[in-house]
Amino acid sequence: MKHSFLTKGKILLFLTLIFIAGCAANTTQQSSATSSPKKRKQLELIKQIEQKEHKEHLLAKAKASAQQYDYQKAITLLKKSSILKDEDIQNAIDTYEKQKKNLVTWPDNSKIPHLFFHSLIVDPSKAFDGDDMDQGYQDYMVTIDEFKNILNQLYEKGFVLVSIQDIAKLNKNGKMVYQNIKLPSNKKPLVLSQDDVSYYEYMKNDGFAKNLTLDANGNLTNTYINRKGKVVQGAYDLVPILDHFVDKHPDFSYKGARGIISLTGYNGVLGYRTSESEYGPNSDKPNPNIKKDRQQAKKVADAMKQEGWEFASHTWGHLNAEKVSLDLLKKDTSKWKQEVEPIVGPTETIIFAFGSDIGDWRQYSNNKYHYLKSQGFDYYANVDASKITWSQLGLNYFRQSRINVDGLRMRGALTGENEVLEHFFNVKLVFDSSRPNAKTLIH
Structure with missing residues:
Protein backbone atom coordinates (compact mmCIF):
# COMPACT_ATOMS: atom_id res chain seq x y z
CA MET A 1 0.00 0.00 0.00
CA LYS A 2 1.13 3.53 -0.66
CA HIS A 3 1.86 5.72 2.36
CA SER A 4 2.13 9.46 2.92
CA PHE A 5 5.64 10.85 2.71
CA LEU A 6 4.78 13.69 5.12
CA THR A 7 6.73 12.21 8.04
CA LYS A 8 7.39 13.90 11.36
CA GLY A 9 10.93 14.61 10.27
CA LYS A 10 9.81 16.37 7.10
CA ILE A 11 7.24 18.38 9.03
CA LEU A 12 10.01 19.46 11.41
CA LEU A 13 12.26 20.33 8.47
CA PHE A 14 9.47 22.36 6.88
CA LEU A 15 8.87 24.33 10.09
CA THR A 16 12.60 24.87 10.50
CA LEU A 17 12.87 26.32 7.00
CA ILE A 18 10.02 28.71 7.80
CA PHE A 19 11.84 29.71 10.98
CA ILE A 20 15.07 30.28 9.07
CA ALA A 21 13.30 32.34 6.45
CA GLY A 22 11.90 34.51 9.22
CA CYS A 23 15.32 34.88 10.78
CA ALA A 24 16.80 35.87 7.42
CA ALA A 25 14.17 38.57 7.00
CA ASN A 26 14.95 39.93 10.44
CA THR A 27 18.68 40.07 9.82
CA THR A 28 18.75 41.82 6.46
CA GLN A 29 19.84 45.04 8.13
CA GLN A 30 22.44 43.41 10.32
CA SER A 31 26.10 43.38 9.39
CA SER A 32 27.50 40.36 7.54
CA ALA A 33 29.86 39.74 10.43
CA THR A 34 26.88 39.20 12.72
CA SER A 35 24.64 37.19 10.34
CA SER A 36 27.22 34.77 8.89
CA PRO A 37 27.74 32.64 12.05
CA LYS A 38 23.99 32.53 12.60
CA LYS A 39 23.38 31.32 9.07
CA ARG A 40 26.03 28.67 9.44
CA LYS A 41 24.31 27.46 12.59
CA GLN A 42 20.97 27.37 10.84
CA LEU A 43 22.41 25.41 7.90
CA GLU A 44 23.99 22.94 10.31
CA LEU A 45 20.59 22.44 11.94
CA ILE A 46 19.02 21.73 8.56
CA LYS A 47 21.76 19.21 7.79
CA GLN A 48 21.18 17.40 11.08
CA ILE A 49 17.44 17.18 10.45
CA GLU A 50 18.02 15.89 6.91
CA GLN A 51 20.43 13.23 8.20
CA LYS A 52 17.93 12.14 10.83
CA GLU A 53 15.18 11.94 8.24
CA HIS A 54 17.47 9.93 5.92
CA LYS A 55 18.36 7.51 8.69
CA GLU A 56 14.73 6.98 9.71
CA HIS A 57 13.80 6.33 6.09
CA LEU A 58 16.61 3.78 5.68
CA LEU A 59 15.73 1.97 8.89
CA ALA A 60 12.06 1.84 7.93
CA LYS A 61 12.84 0.37 4.48
CA ALA A 62 15.19 -2.18 5.98
CA LYS A 63 12.63 -3.16 8.62
CA ALA A 64 9.96 -3.68 5.94
CA SER A 65 12.23 -6.13 4.11
CA ALA A 66 13.27 -7.91 7.31
CA GLN A 67 9.66 -8.38 8.40
CA GLN A 68 9.12 -10.39 5.21
CA TYR A 69 12.22 -12.56 5.75
CA ASP A 70 14.38 -10.73 3.20
CA TYR A 71 17.15 -10.04 5.71
CA GLN A 72 19.84 -9.89 3.05
CA LYS A 73 18.03 -7.09 1.26
CA ALA A 74 17.75 -5.17 4.53
CA ILE A 75 21.41 -5.69 5.37
CA THR A 76 22.61 -4.70 1.89
CA LEU A 77 20.51 -1.54 1.98
CA LEU A 78 21.96 -0.46 5.31
CA LYS A 79 25.55 -1.32 4.38
CA LYS A 80 25.33 0.90 1.30
CA SER A 81 24.32 3.83 3.47
CA SER A 82 26.52 6.90 3.71
CA ILE A 83 25.94 6.81 7.47
CA LEU A 84 27.09 3.21 7.91
CA LYS A 85 29.02 4.07 11.08
CA ASP A 86 25.89 5.34 12.80
CA GLU A 87 25.16 3.32 15.96
CA ASP A 88 21.49 2.68 15.11
CA ILE A 89 22.42 1.50 11.61
CA GLN A 90 25.05 -0.86 13.00
CA ASN A 91 22.67 -2.25 15.61
CA ALA A 92 20.06 -2.94 12.93
CA ILE A 93 22.63 -4.74 10.74
CA ASP A 94 23.72 -6.89 13.70
CA THR A 95 20.11 -7.75 14.53
CA TYR A 96 19.27 -8.76 10.97
CA GLU A 97 22.45 -10.81 10.63
CA LYS A 98 21.42 -12.83 13.71
CA GLN A 99 17.83 -13.26 12.52
CA LYS A 100 19.03 -14.37 9.10
CA LYS A 101 21.08 -17.16 10.71
CA ASN A 102 17.96 -18.46 12.43
CA LEU A 103 16.15 -19.09 9.13
CA VAL A 104 15.69 -22.69 8.01
CA THR A 105 15.61 -23.86 4.39
Whole structure:
Protein backbone atom coordinates (compact mmCIF):
# COMPACT_ATOMS: atom_id res chain seq x y z
CA MET A 1 0.00 0.00 0.00
CA LYS A 2 1.13 3.53 -0.66
CA HIS A 3 1.86 5.72 2.36
CA SER A 4 2.13 9.46 2.92
CA PHE A 5 5.64 10.85 2.71
CA LEU A 6 4.78 13.69 5.12
CA THR A 7 6.73 12.21 8.04
CA LYS A 8 7.39 13.90 11.36
CA GLY A 9 10.93 14.61 10.27
CA LYS A 10 9.81 16.37 7.10
CA ILE A 11 7.24 18.38 9.03
CA LEU A 12 10.01 19.46 11.41
CA LEU A 13 12.26 20.33 8.47
CA PHE A 14 9.47 22.36 6.88
CA LEU A 15 8.87 24.33 10.09
CA THR A 16 12.60 24.87 10.50
CA LEU A 17 12.87 26.32 7.00
CA ILE A 18 10.02 28.71 7.80
CA PHE A 19 11.84 29.71 10.98
CA ILE A 20 15.07 30.28 9.07
CA ALA A 21 13.30 32.34 6.45
CA GLY A 22 11.90 34.51 9.22
CA CYS A 23 15.32 34.88 10.78
CA ALA A 24 16.80 35.87 7.42
CA ALA A 25 14.17 38.57 7.00
CA ASN A 26 14.95 39.93 10.44
CA THR A 27 18.68 40.07 9.82
CA THR A 28 18.75 41.82 6.46
CA GLN A 29 19.84 45.04 8.13
CA GLN A 30 22.44 43.41 10.32
CA SER A 31 26.10 43.38 9.39
CA SER A 32 27.50 40.36 7.54
CA ALA A 33 29.86 39.74 10.43
CA THR A 34 26.88 39.20 12.72
CA SER A 35 24.64 37.19 10.34
CA SER A 36 27.22 34.77 8.89
CA PRO A 37 27.74 32.64 12.05
CA LYS A 38 23.99 32.53 12.60
CA LYS A 39 23.38 31.32 9.07
CA ARG A 40 26.03 28.67 9.44
CA LYS A 41 24.31 27.46 12.59
CA GLN A 42 20.97 27.37 10.84
CA LEU A 43 22.41 25.41 7.90
CA GLU A 44 23.99 22.94 10.31
CA LEU A 45 20.59 22.44 11.94
CA ILE A 46 19.02 21.73 8.56
CA LYS A 47 21.76 19.21 7.79
CA GLN A 48 21.18 17.40 11.08
CA ILE A 49 17.44 17.18 10.45
CA GLU A 50 18.02 15.89 6.91
CA GLN A 51 20.43 13.23 8.20
CA LYS A 52 17.93 12.14 10.83
CA GLU A 53 15.18 11.94 8.24
CA HIS A 54 17.47 9.93 5.92
CA LYS A 55 18.36 7.51 8.69
CA GLU A 56 14.73 6.98 9.71
CA HIS A 57 13.80 6.33 6.09
CA LEU A 58 16.61 3.78 5.68
CA LEU A 59 15.73 1.97 8.89
CA ALA A 60 12.06 1.84 7.93
CA LYS A 61 12.84 0.37 4.48
CA ALA A 62 15.19 -2.18 5.98
CA LYS A 63 12.63 -3.16 8.62
CA ALA A 64 9.96 -3.68 5.94
CA SER A 65 12.23 -6.13 4.11
CA ALA A 66 13.27 -7.91 7.31
CA GLN A 67 9.66 -8.38 8.40
CA GLN A 68 9.12 -10.39 5.21
CA TYR A 69 12.22 -12.56 5.75
CA ASP A 70 14.38 -10.73 3.20
CA TYR A 71 17.15 -10.04 5.71
CA GLN A 72 19.84 -9.89 3.05
CA LYS A 73 18.03 -7.09 1.26
CA ALA A 74 17.75 -5.17 4.53
CA ILE A 75 21.41 -5.69 5.37
CA THR A 76 22.61 -4.70 1.89
CA LEU A 77 20.51 -1.54 1.98
CA LEU A 78 21.96 -0.46 5.31
CA LYS A 79 25.55 -1.32 4.38
CA LYS A 80 25.33 0.90 1.30
CA SER A 81 24.32 3.83 3.47
CA SER A 82 26.52 6.90 3.71
CA ILE A 83 25.94 6.81 7.47
CA LEU A 84 27.09 3.21 7.91
CA LYS A 85 29.02 4.07 11.08
CA ASP A 86 25.89 5.34 12.80
CA GLU A 87 25.16 3.32 15.96
CA ASP A 88 21.49 2.68 15.11
CA ILE A 89 22.42 1.50 11.61
CA GLN A 90 25.05 -0.86 13.00
CA ASN A 91 22.67 -2.25 15.61
CA ALA A 92 20.06 -2.94 12.93
CA ILE A 93 22.63 -4.74 10.74
CA ASP A 94 23.72 -6.89 13.70
CA THR A 95 20.11 -7.75 14.53
CA TYR A 96 19.27 -8.76 10.97
CA GLU A 97 22.45 -10.81 10.63
CA LYS A 98 21.42 -12.83 13.71
CA GLN A 99 17.83 -13.26 12.52
CA LYS A 100 19.03 -14.37 9.10
CA LYS A 101 21.08 -17.16 10.71
CA ASN A 102 17.96 -18.46 12.43
CA LEU A 103 16.15 -19.09 9.13
CA VAL A 104 15.69 -22.69 8.01
CA THR A 105 15.61 -23.86 4.39
CA TRP A 106 12.23 -25.38 3.55
CA PRO A 107 13.03 -29.10 3.19
CA ASP A 108 10.82 -30.11 0.23
CA ASN A 109 9.56 -27.69 -2.41
CA SER A 110 7.37 -30.41 -3.88
CA LYS A 111 5.30 -30.26 -0.68
CA ILE A 112 4.04 -26.68 -0.91
CA PRO A 113 0.23 -26.39 -1.08
CA HIS A 114 -1.75 -24.06 -3.32
CA LEU A 115 -5.22 -22.75 -2.39
CA PHE A 116 -7.48 -20.88 -4.78
CA PHE A 117 -10.67 -18.84 -4.60
CA HIS A 118 -13.15 -17.17 -6.93
CA SER A 119 -14.72 -13.72 -6.48
CA LEU A 120 -15.86 -13.09 -2.92
CA ILE A 121 -19.53 -12.59 -2.09
CA VAL A 122 -20.14 -9.19 -0.51
CA ASP A 123 -23.89 -9.54 0.11
CA PRO A 124 -25.01 -13.17 0.68
CA SER A 125 -28.69 -12.17 0.58
CA LYS A 126 -28.27 -11.09 -3.06
CA ALA A 127 -26.12 -14.07 -4.07
CA PHE A 128 -28.26 -16.70 -2.33
CA ASP A 129 -31.63 -15.38 -3.49
CA GLY A 130 -33.05 -18.45 -5.15
CA ASP A 131 -32.50 -17.42 -8.78
CA ASP A 132 -30.80 -19.53 -11.43
CA MET A 133 -27.33 -18.39 -10.30
CA ASP A 134 -27.89 -19.22 -6.62
CA GLN A 135 -26.52 -22.77 -6.66
CA GLY A 136 -23.44 -21.82 -8.63
CA TYR A 137 -22.59 -19.13 -6.10
CA GLN A 138 -23.18 -21.58 -3.25
CA ASP A 139 -20.87 -24.11 -4.88
CA TYR A 140 -17.97 -22.02 -6.18
CA MET A 141 -17.74 -18.85 -4.10
CA VAL A 142 -16.96 -17.89 -0.51
CA THR A 143 -18.18 -14.84 1.34
CA ILE A 144 -16.01 -11.98 2.55
CA ASP A 145 -16.51 -13.07 6.16
CA GLU A 146 -15.43 -16.61 5.31
CA PHE A 147 -12.31 -15.38 3.52
CA LYS A 148 -11.30 -13.09 6.38
CA ASN A 149 -11.71 -15.92 8.87
CA ILE A 150 -9.67 -18.22 6.63
CA LEU A 151 -6.86 -15.66 6.43
CA ASN A 152 -6.72 -15.37 10.21
CA GLN A 153 -6.52 -19.13 10.64
CA LEU A 154 -3.88 -19.55 7.94
CA TYR A 155 -1.79 -16.92 9.69
CA GLU A 156 -2.26 -18.53 13.10
CA LYS A 157 -1.17 -21.89 11.66
CA GLY A 158 2.10 -20.36 10.46
CA PHE A 159 1.47 -20.27 6.72
CA VAL A 160 3.38 -17.68 4.66
CA LEU A 161 2.52 -16.61 1.12
CA VAL A 162 5.16 -17.39 -1.50
CA SER A 163 5.30 -16.85 -5.25
CA ILE A 164 5.21 -19.93 -7.46
CA GLN A 165 8.54 -18.64 -8.80
CA ASP A 166 9.98 -18.80 -5.28
CA ILE A 167 9.49 -22.57 -5.54
CA ALA A 168 11.29 -23.22 -8.82
CA LYS A 169 12.94 -21.25 -11.64
CA LEU A 170 14.69 -21.87 -14.91
CA ASN A 171 18.45 -21.69 -14.57
CA LYS A 172 20.77 -20.18 -17.18
CA ASN A 173 20.71 -23.47 -19.08
CA GLY A 174 16.92 -23.51 -19.31
CA LYS A 175 16.51 -26.26 -16.71
CA MET A 176 13.83 -25.86 -14.03
CA VAL A 177 15.40 -26.14 -10.57
CA TYR A 178 14.10 -25.74 -7.04
CA GLN A 179 14.94 -22.55 -5.16
CA ASN A 180 15.86 -22.15 -1.51
CA ILE A 181 12.98 -20.82 0.56
CA LYS A 182 14.27 -19.77 3.97
CA LEU A 183 11.79 -19.22 6.78
CA PRO A 184 11.68 -19.45 10.56
CA SER A 185 11.23 -23.05 11.72
CA ASN A 186 7.58 -22.42 12.74
CA LYS A 187 6.54 -21.11 9.31
CA LYS A 188 5.47 -22.97 6.16
CA PRO A 189 5.04 -21.75 2.57
CA LEU A 190 1.72 -21.49 0.73
CA VAL A 191 0.72 -20.35 -2.76
CA LEU A 192 -2.62 -18.55 -3.19
CA SER A 193 -4.53 -17.68 -6.35
CA GLN A 194 -7.87 -16.26 -7.46
CA ASP A 195 -9.64 -17.27 -10.67
CA ASP A 196 -11.84 -15.27 -13.05
CA VAL A 197 -11.13 -11.81 -11.67
CA SER A 198 -13.12 -10.21 -14.47
CA TYR A 199 -16.30 -9.30 -12.58
CA TYR A 200 -18.35 -10.80 -15.37
CA GLU A 201 -21.54 -9.12 -16.46
CA TYR A 202 -23.62 -12.06 -15.26
CA MET A 203 -22.58 -11.18 -11.68
CA LYS A 204 -24.22 -7.75 -11.84
CA ASN A 205 -26.71 -7.09 -9.02
CA ASP A 206 -25.80 -10.39 -7.35
CA GLY A 207 -23.82 -9.02 -4.42
CA PHE A 208 -20.29 -8.86 -5.87
CA ALA A 209 -17.83 -6.02 -6.39
CA LYS A 210 -18.02 -4.24 -9.74
CA ASN A 211 -14.29 -3.92 -10.40
CA LEU A 212 -10.81 -3.38 -9.02
CA THR A 213 -9.75 0.24 -9.11
CA LEU A 214 -7.47 2.79 -7.44
CA ASP A 215 -8.57 5.22 -4.75
CA ALA A 216 -7.51 8.86 -4.50
CA ASN A 217 -4.19 7.83 -2.93
CA GLY A 218 -3.40 5.25 -5.60
CA ASN A 219 -4.24 2.27 -3.37
CA LEU A 220 -5.99 -0.81 -4.73
CA THR A 221 -9.68 -0.95 -3.86
CA ASN A 222 -13.02 -2.16 -5.22
CA THR A 223 -16.05 -0.40 -6.57
CA TYR A 224 -19.28 -1.76 -5.15
CA ILE A 225 -22.93 -0.79 -5.57
CA ASN A 226 -24.67 -1.27 -2.23
CA ARG A 227 -28.30 -2.16 -1.52
CA LYS A 228 -29.32 1.49 -1.71
CA GLY A 229 -27.80 1.79 -5.19
CA LYS A 230 -24.96 3.96 -3.95
CA VAL A 231 -21.53 3.52 -5.57
CA VAL A 232 -18.90 3.05 -2.86
CA GLN A 233 -15.24 2.11 -2.70
CA GLY A 234 -13.65 -0.31 -0.28
CA ALA A 235 -12.15 -3.75 0.29
CA TYR A 236 -14.92 -5.84 -1.29
CA ASP A 237 -12.85 -8.64 -2.80
CA LEU A 238 -9.75 -10.73 -2.24
CA VAL A 239 -7.03 -8.37 -3.53
CA PRO A 240 -7.54 -5.33 -1.26
CA ILE A 241 -8.57 -7.52 1.67
CA LEU A 242 -5.33 -9.48 1.42
CA ASP A 243 -3.31 -6.28 0.91
CA HIS A 244 -4.74 -4.85 4.13
CA PHE A 245 -4.01 -8.12 5.94
CA VAL A 246 -0.38 -8.11 4.83
CA ASP A 247 -0.06 -4.46 5.85
CA LYS A 248 -1.14 -5.53 9.33
CA HIS A 249 0.82 -8.82 9.27
CA PRO A 250 3.86 -8.31 7.00
CA ASP A 251 5.27 -11.66 8.12
CA PHE A 252 2.42 -13.39 6.24
CA SER A 253 4.28 -12.58 3.00
CA TYR A 254 7.63 -13.97 1.88
CA LYS A 255 9.65 -11.18 0.25
CA GLY A 256 6.48 -9.28 -0.70
CA ALA A 257 4.58 -12.16 -2.33
CA ARG A 258 0.80 -11.89 -2.65
CA GLY A 259 -0.99 -14.26 -5.02
CA ILE A 260 -1.70 -15.15 -8.64
CA ILE A 261 -4.63 -13.53 -10.44
CA SER A 262 -5.91 -15.89 -13.12
CA LEU A 263 -7.67 -14.14 -16.00
CA THR A 264 -9.80 -14.99 -18.98
CA GLY A 265 -10.40 -12.28 -21.58
CA TYR A 266 -13.73 -12.83 -23.32
CA ASN A 267 -15.63 -10.44 -21.03
CA GLY A 268 -12.72 -8.19 -20.18
CA VAL A 269 -10.46 -8.13 -17.12
CA LEU A 270 -10.55 -6.70 -13.61
CA GLY A 271 -14.08 -5.37 -14.17
CA TYR A 272 -13.39 -3.50 -17.40
CA ARG A 273 -14.92 -4.50 -20.73
CA THR A 274 -11.63 -4.65 -22.62
CA SER A 275 -12.38 -7.32 -25.23
CA GLU A 276 -13.00 -6.52 -28.89
CA SER A 277 -13.97 -10.09 -29.71
CA GLU A 278 -16.95 -10.53 -27.41
CA TYR A 279 -18.70 -8.37 -24.88
CA GLY A 280 -20.37 -10.87 -22.61
CA PRO A 281 -23.72 -12.64 -22.68
CA ASN A 282 -25.66 -9.55 -21.60
CA SER A 283 -24.14 -7.11 -24.11
CA ASP A 284 -25.88 -6.30 -27.37
CA LYS A 285 -23.29 -3.84 -28.69
CA PRO A 286 -19.53 -3.12 -28.44
CA ASN A 287 -18.19 -1.14 -25.52
CA PRO A 288 -17.93 2.52 -26.67
CA ASN A 289 -15.44 3.21 -23.83
CA ILE A 290 -13.10 0.33 -24.62
CA LYS A 291 -10.00 2.55 -24.97
CA LYS A 292 -10.63 4.22 -21.61
CA ASP A 293 -11.40 0.86 -19.98
CA ARG A 294 -8.15 -0.62 -21.26
CA GLN A 295 -6.16 2.34 -19.96
CA GLN A 296 -7.76 2.10 -16.51
CA ALA A 297 -7.36 -1.67 -16.38
CA LYS A 298 -3.66 -1.29 -17.17
CA LYS A 299 -3.22 1.28 -14.38
CA VAL A 300 -4.81 -1.14 -11.95
CA ALA A 301 -2.71 -4.08 -13.20
CA ASP A 302 0.49 -2.05 -12.90
CA ALA A 303 -0.39 -1.10 -9.31
CA MET A 304 -1.12 -4.74 -8.51
CA LYS A 305 2.27 -5.86 -9.80
CA GLN A 306 3.97 -3.22 -7.66
CA GLU A 307 2.20 -4.72 -4.64
CA GLY A 308 3.51 -8.22 -5.43
CA TRP A 309 0.55 -9.65 -7.35
CA GLU A 310 1.21 -11.89 -10.35
CA PHE A 311 -0.99 -12.72 -13.33
CA ALA A 312 -1.75 -15.96 -15.12
CA SER A 313 -3.66 -16.97 -18.21
CA HIS A 314 -6.89 -18.83 -17.49
CA THR A 315 -7.32 -19.16 -21.26
CA TRP A 316 -9.10 -16.32 -23.07
CA GLY A 317 -12.39 -18.18 -23.44
CA HIS A 318 -12.31 -20.27 -20.23
CA LEU A 319 -11.59 -23.38 -22.27
CA ASN A 320 -11.19 -26.94 -21.12
CA ALA A 321 -7.60 -27.36 -22.33
CA GLU A 322 -7.81 -31.15 -22.05
CA LYS A 323 -10.80 -31.47 -24.37
CA VAL A 324 -10.28 -28.76 -27.00
CA SER A 325 -8.19 -29.30 -30.11
CA LEU A 326 -4.67 -27.98 -30.42
CA ASP A 327 -5.86 -25.63 -33.16
CA LEU A 328 -8.52 -24.08 -30.90
CA LEU A 329 -6.01 -23.81 -28.05
CA LYS A 330 -3.67 -21.90 -30.38
CA LYS A 331 -6.42 -19.49 -31.47
CA ASP A 332 -7.46 -18.93 -27.88
CA THR A 333 -3.90 -18.27 -26.70
CA SER A 334 -3.46 -15.78 -29.53
CA LYS A 335 -6.56 -13.89 -28.36
CA TRP A 336 -5.28 -13.85 -24.77
CA LYS A 337 -1.97 -12.41 -25.89
CA GLN A 338 -3.70 -9.88 -28.10
CA GLU A 339 -6.26 -8.61 -25.61
CA VAL A 340 -5.07 -9.43 -22.08
CA GLU A 341 -1.28 -9.39 -22.22
CA PRO A 342 -1.09 -5.70 -23.23
CA ILE A 343 -2.95 -4.90 -20.00
CA VAL A 344 -1.30 -7.21 -17.45
CA GLY A 345 2.01 -7.84 -19.17
CA PRO A 346 3.62 -11.14 -20.24
CA THR A 347 3.10 -14.11 -17.93
CA GLU A 348 4.88 -17.42 -17.58
CA THR A 349 1.95 -19.10 -15.81
CA ILE A 350 -1.16 -20.79 -17.14
CA ILE A 351 -3.87 -21.98 -14.76
CA PHE A 352 -6.21 -24.35 -16.54
CA ALA A 353 -9.94 -23.61 -16.42
CA PHE A 354 -12.33 -26.28 -15.13
CA GLY A 355 -9.42 -27.76 -13.19
CA SER A 356 -8.37 -29.56 -16.36
CA ASP A 357 -4.85 -30.34 -17.55
CA ILE A 358 -3.04 -31.16 -20.77
CA GLY A 359 -1.65 -34.43 -19.51
CA ASP A 360 -1.88 -37.07 -16.78
CA TRP A 361 0.57 -37.52 -13.89
CA ARG A 362 3.46 -38.30 -16.22
CA GLN A 363 5.90 -35.68 -17.52
CA TYR A 364 4.46 -33.42 -20.19
CA SER A 365 5.51 -34.42 -23.69
CA ASN A 366 2.51 -33.83 -25.98
CA ASN A 367 1.91 -31.22 -28.69
CA LYS A 368 -0.25 -28.99 -26.47
CA TYR A 369 2.57 -28.71 -23.98
CA HIS A 370 5.19 -28.00 -26.64
CA TYR A 371 2.97 -25.27 -28.06
CA LEU A 372 2.27 -23.63 -24.68
CA LYS A 373 5.95 -23.85 -23.77
CA SER A 374 6.80 -22.11 -27.07
CA GLN A 375 4.45 -19.31 -26.01
CA GLY A 376 6.45 -18.67 -22.85
CA PHE A 377 4.54 -20.73 -20.28
CA ASP A 378 6.85 -22.33 -17.71
CA TYR A 379 4.36 -22.81 -14.84
CA TYR A 380 1.19 -24.93 -15.06
CA ALA A 381 -1.60 -25.50 -12.54
CA ASN A 382 -4.58 -27.81 -12.37
CA VAL A 383 -6.99 -28.75 -9.54
CA ASP A 384 -6.64 -31.76 -7.24
CA ALA A 385 -8.20 -31.70 -3.79
CA SER A 386 -7.62 -35.39 -3.11
CA LYS A 387 -4.36 -34.58 -1.34
CA ILE A 388 -2.77 -31.62 0.44
CA THR A 389 -0.04 -31.13 -2.14
CA TRP A 390 1.02 -32.46 -5.51
CA SER A 391 3.56 -30.97 -7.88
CA GLN A 392 5.93 -31.96 -10.63
CA LEU A 393 9.35 -30.58 -11.46
CA GLY A 394 9.69 -31.13 -15.19
CA LEU A 395 12.88 -30.72 -17.14
CA ASN A 396 11.93 -27.16 -18.12
CA TYR A 397 8.60 -26.52 -16.40
CA PHE A 398 6.92 -26.68 -13.00
CA ARG A 399 3.40 -28.04 -12.47
CA GLN A 400 1.38 -27.66 -9.29
CA SER A 401 -2.07 -28.83 -8.23
CA ARG A 402 -4.45 -26.45 -6.47
CA ILE A 403 -7.14 -26.99 -3.84
CA ASN A 404 -10.43 -25.21 -4.39
CA VAL A 405 -11.68 -23.26 -1.38
CA ASP A 406 -15.39 -22.88 -2.07
CA GLY A 407 -18.84 -23.95 -0.95
CA LEU A 408 -18.49 -27.42 -2.46
CA ARG A 409 -15.23 -28.16 -0.71
CA MET A 410 -16.38 -26.72 2.63
CA ARG A 411 -19.65 -28.65 2.56
CA GLY A 412 -17.63 -31.76 1.80
CA ALA A 413 -15.49 -31.10 4.86
CA LEU A 414 -18.56 -30.64 7.08
CA THR A 415 -20.14 -33.88 5.88
CA GLY A 416 -16.88 -35.83 6.11
CA GLU A 417 -16.55 -36.44 2.36
CA ASN A 418 -13.23 -34.63 2.02
CA GLU A 419 -11.24 -33.23 4.90
CA VAL A 420 -8.32 -31.69 3.01
CA LEU A 421 -9.29 -28.12 4.04
CA GLU A 422 -9.01 -29.03 7.71
CA HIS A 423 -5.23 -28.99 7.24
CA PHE A 424 -5.52 -25.24 6.66
CA PHE A 425 -8.46 -24.04 8.76
CA ASN A 426 -11.40 -25.20 10.85
CA VAL A 427 -14.25 -25.25 8.34
CA LYS A 428 -16.95 -25.26 11.02
CA LEU A 429 -15.62 -22.01 12.45
CA VAL A 430 -15.38 -20.44 8.99
CA PHE A 431 -18.65 -21.53 7.35
CA ASP A 432 -20.93 -18.49 6.95
CA SER A 433 -24.21 -18.75 8.86
CA SER A 434 -25.94 -16.88 6.03
CA ARG A 435 -25.45 -19.86 3.69
CA PRO A 436 -28.55 -21.96 2.96
CA ASN A 437 -28.68 -25.00 5.29
CA ALA A 438 -25.78 -23.60 7.33
CA LYS A 439 -27.38 -24.49 10.67
CA THR A 440 -27.96 -28.08 9.57
CA LEU A 441 -24.39 -28.49 8.29
CA ILE A 442 -22.63 -26.81 11.20
CA HIS A 443 -24.61 -28.54 13.93
